[in-house]
Amino acid sequence: MNDSSSECVFCKIVQGKVPSDIVYEDELVVAFWDARPQYPIHILIVPRRHIETFNDIDPEDRILSHMGQAIQKIALEMGVAKNGYRVLFNVNPGGGQVIFHLHCHLLAREAPPKA
């Protein structure tokens, strides 16, 4: 695993050195709005620890399940859980990965109804 955390934009967001619109955080993950959203709802869920790609998740690591739980909560809070959303990991350049710090996209077409 590459120790490129000082150069990594997601590490900087996690550390608060680069501003972002954070919607959820806990001891393992941080979730924030994609800076260039492709969908009305476009949230990125990022583990605090720098893991380069989906391929680099340690077999013993339960980060994926933890990210899944965070996504369930965020989808509920944003009001898209029932209508639907997509949970997407792009892996390596051929899979569309641009930033090499593991992240998951939460995508939904419908904006939450205004309260």
Added chain:
Amino acid sequence: MSDCVFCNIIEGAIPAEKVYEDELVVAFHDAYPASPVHILIVPRRHVPTFNDIPEGDPILTHMGQVARKIAKDLGVAESGYRFFVNVNRGGGQVVFHLHAHIVAGNDFGTLLIKLAIGGAILWRRLARLARKK
């Protein structure tokens, strides 16, 4: 017989081109592939959607491990692939038994290679035409 097509595939009542199975999940080629590589990873236990995964359940971690293994076996781990779960109708879910898609092969790299090969063929044809004149 259950109404769920994936439960039927898991039980072997409906045929599918399986690529992997263990005590927790079954993986097979999508019957309607959207890409040259399109695999579905399905937990044996009937969970309707991603929203219904109980807290503390490690199934997603396991599905991820299986996805990495399959991507490696199919030779797309390094070039790249997408791992995604569609949740409910608005998220594109059609079969209401939790499943993850592994999709690969329609990437930009492949497009570049196709363009390069196409360009080379065209170049050769043009060169041949020029020689004839």
